[in-house]
Amino acid sequence: MSRIKSYLLGFIILCTTITTFGQQDAKPIECTTLPPGHTPNADFSINPQTGCLTADNRAAGALVLINEVRDPSGTLITTLPGSSVKFNFNYRDVDGPITFPANASTPTNRYKGPGKYWIVMNGVVGTTSYLTCKSVEIIDTQPLNFKYDFCSPQDVTVLIEDTPTNRAQPKILIEWGDGNTQTIRITTFPHTITHHFDNVPTVKPKIQGLYERGGIDACTSDARNLDVANTDPPKIVALEGLAGGTQQKITIRGGTADVDFNIEMKPKGGSWSATGKTIKLPTTANATATETITVPNAGTEYCFRLQKNGICSSSIVSDPLCTILPTHQVLSSTDVKIDWQSESFTSITRYQVSHRDSPSNLNPNSYDVPVSANPTFTFDQMDCSTKYEFWIVGSWFSGGTKIEIKSAPFIVEPLKGGNIPFANLAIVSLGDNLVKINTLYPFPEITIYRAEGNSTNFQKAATIQNTTLWEDKNVEINQQQYCYKLEYKDACDNTSEQSTPVCTVFLTSAQPNTLNWTPFSVSDPTGMLQNVGATEYYVQVIDELGVLQNVAITTNTEAEVRAAIDQYLQDPLFNGKVTFRILARQDAELMWGTVLTPFPFSSYSNTYTFITPAILYVPTAFTPNDDTVNDVFKANGKFISEFNMVIYNRWGAPIFETRDIELGWNGTEAGAPAPQGNYSYKIFGTDYAGQEFKKVGSVLLLK
Template identity: 40%
Template sequence: MSRIKFILFWLGAFCITTLSFGQQETKPAKCTNPGGGILTGGFFDISPRVGCLDFQTNSGTAIVSNAKDLVGGTNFTNLGYIFNFKDGDDITKFPPTLETSRTFTQPGTYWIVQGMNINSTAYITCNAFELIQTEVPDVDISSCGTNEITLTFKKSAVNDKHSGYRILWGDGTEANFSGLAPTSFPFTRTHTYSGTPSGQPLIVGRYAKGCNSSPFPFNFNTNNKPKISELEGLTGGTSNKITMVEGSDGKPYIIEQKQKNGTWTDTGIKLTRNTGETFKTTTLTGFNPTVEYCFRLKTLDGCNNPILSNEVCTIIPKANVTSPKEVKIDWNSPDPAVVKYTIPYSESPTGDNPNNGQPVNPTATTYIFDALDCKKKYNFQINAYIGTAPDQVIIKSPTIIVDPKSSAKLPPKTIGTVSVINTNTIKFSVYEAGNKANNYIFYRSEGGASNFVEVKQSTENFYDDRSVEPSKQQYCYKVEYQDECGNTSEPSPSFCSIFLTSARPNTLNWTPFVIPTPDTFPVDYYIETIDESGIITTVDATANTTLGVKTQIELLLDSPGNNGTATFRIRGVQKAKIDVGGGSIIDFPFEAYSNEYTFITPAQLYIPTAFSPNSDGINDAFIAQGRYIVQFNLEVYDRWGNVIFESRKLDDGWNGTTSDGVSPAPAGNYGFKIFGLDPAGQKFEKVGSVTLIR
């Protein structure tokens, strides 16, 4: 059929189509290559994309809407649809409809064709509507008299279609899981009841495209099972005491144990709670105190299936004395369901001054105690609580002894500054977050070397080193400290002075400012100038340790009263994270100063070659001009080498007279010698001749 004929046919075919019961999952070939002069293009929506056949509905309706042309507009005519299009159907002969919805009752995939005319050309596009037939899960249920129920989701064609399940256990709780694939089956889910379910337990199968199956009901009758209510580590963790409650009177329960993540084994020991007893205890021995163990109680029901108690696992505490006042206690989490920990302690070995300790966040497995007396020893224990009373389970660790007089080295100091105070003093200061140590031992090396030698012991956390020459070399320091019980710390990292030099003209170079703690930020360097009056000015900032300062030098040299010197120093600033108490951490800026470095400009002289003392106000005297001169001498000689004029002032010149200072000297050439000292103390000298004009 030609393109024009198809357009005319489409315009005339508005009859309602009848329901077609066949479907196909794959996209019909004509949707991609319609032929007959028809092109593919345009857009439309189907709502919903998926329908569900379940216990509540036996049909699904697809609604088409939002038809668009090739560019997302509405520049089209003769819009129509073909519902349930399949391979083998002829687009040009299959009558379209003006309907915008269609109801289907059979599961499957239905392809819907949209047709329209755009600029006298026929276009089609296809979308799919899927109707899913839901099916209840295929499940085996096993209880056999325990208060646990096991659901086994079998490997079957029905379950392969499910992507997840919702299980309503009937006791107010539920389980949801998704993301299943056919390879996930078979699998089991187990639930423990505390009593008879108050509602009907149900299972609902879920499909990836949003459908749910009819609820599948199941029944379960509960019985009590044994429970371990307390586990306590004894004799340093080599023994464990187990307390059993609940279970059946007179029934023996086997104690099983395993290493954490290991395999359960029978201990050969049984617990039997007699009639009238609320609990029963026993103690097991022969354990490695560094290994985590778990315990449970086991018996068999009438179907020879195991009835198991709750599992309880040991707590292994470890103590690290970090200061004479502080101990850090770490432990393993015995169970993810722990609701709180308490840390009871007392003095050892007397048990004096017992304290139940403060509750600790259940997600934490660290406790810091900061009120030790280093003259005493302490007993500490970790208590974990699972659940709430009266069904609470308590796990107690073995007692550990904490001795503040630890032989281990105290941690080193890692925050400090080395700052140049003046030409012969450096201050090394150590930052203290809390109380100062009892004694500090300071060490020094010279020139950045590693040969540290002890230079001072002090009760203060700083050292003013007055036996240094900061402008000649770098000095580095280390510190150790001692607590009130005589424990000594590890040596600190090196803290070094900022050594300022110049490797080439008009350039400053300096060693970096470093705070060795890991919680620091990049260093900012501030270049400061110091004028003749001692006024300090910041002239630049950089993150580098090299900087050209030619412009700053010239500005200083041009300032009034300058003697030819330009003096600089470096101020280094580095932020570090510090604890200021109360759990507050701030970024605190620490700073240090370098030695001063001075650029010295040599003496500059400007000497005339002739002068005419005729009182006309122009070149009436032989006067040398210059700057950056500390000491000045001028001598003028006659033709026989006799000194006829001397001056010690730069602005005091020769007026052309003889040695008597009155008689005019004859015209001619006269020798001179100028000499003196520049700001650096360097000698300068200039010898030449000047012409006296009459």
């Protein structure tokens, strides 16, 4: 081990260096026919198999390390007693007999010139001298010859030229700087490579060539970097809708100045086409330029971009900027729901809805709205006497880099005396022998219609004013389901459409040990809720004290409860009956003003009770002989509410009667022991469900 350590030390502090003078390709003669006194078939490893000269090591030379010097049996020579190892790192026929320099035991060497070098190893173990020759090739790598151009801010084209340097490197390694790496084998020159940057490169892209030997990657040439700065055409930094959306004002800034760019346009889902207009940035610092484009259809989304034919195979284009196209729906005298879209939403970080009175331009106000593919905003403060002008702005970045899209303004007027959509939420839940109908908003007048069971015949049930709650007490909640529809009148005398039905969760059992219930629903015909989750149903057990316990959670409308019934029947608090109830829960979110707010719903069903009939056990004989064993005839049972037992003698006359199941007949008649024989009995009563039970039989009295 000490000799191995000395080799490692030699690797760290001492290397032989061979410059580029005199190499040979053919194996030296003395390596083919060993000189007398030497034994063949020893071996050693060269690391690396091919040395590479690059900018980093060209001055010092490519480092080659010898390790694992072994005798013909495979044993490391350096581990054998009395062993020594020497190396000649550049032996040629012209050198004559093989000799070893003074530092021949050093297992490392640096080569400063390209070519093929023959390494001779002489290992001595005792009186045996091993001689082995191997070659190493040193490649003087050269950077690739290529040209490149950014044909768009996110697309680059690289041309690998047809040169001897490039032909010596059949593979290309490209690190694009955006997390993507490519290795490309090139068989024809020149060769074109294109790349699209999904992300802005975090480091400069670099391109290297790969030299191969024996089909294996041998050396990598020095990298050349791509400059990703100042490659953009001017940016469209503002897009403003004018004249009811029939025109779009474009503002550009940054990028190449004093160059004409064509303005192109495409409708949503369509193709790019020329508008016939060009735009050019002045050469002054921080300059902008504007142009107004008339669009074919004010009700269509459009995207705009700048285009120029460059040296690329395709034209150079700017990032597109797309219009904001709003639509609105007047829901009531106070509410208007505004929806919009823009194909630029993936870049937008802020949406703002603004309004002011029209035509006075008084009372301006703005609201931030969360960014999404289909944003929505409900303004609920309109006045019947006022018209409103709304517009929407989407933007990202800030300061000198800010990009902004502004919709064309549009007028909203509150509806008066008309018909409007049902813009409210309604749910029902069961209380104590009543149904609770809740709405989100109060209105001057809400009319409630009711249908019973599976009927679709909704009849007027009530009219409420300026409240969000009505309790329907004219119901039998354990007998059937109830469904409701609502309509309302607002402050401007508009009448809403009827809501979609909203129904109680009706719990019953279609088969033994199974619960079935109708689904929970929320009446939301105008889609006010967002991110609505699946309804979860909590199967609950209620004991005699009113304590609730959850026994299952499911998204189905059926549950098998045999295990729960068996479990709770063992609990004396349940007295032979198990009562269930369903709690329905649904998560959703509601745009409350400008904030998307969690808005969960819950609703209770009626109760349903599984009742176990009375269980009675009656012996067939007893022996009243005062031996304390089976001296009394008595019944045993469970789930019994009322109990009666009568004993008759052989002539049918009653001789014993009790209402307490814990009391039994001691075998006497009129105070004296009754004679041995059969005596008839009658046992009757009721269970916890109020159902009557009766048992008639006879018992044998034995002496």
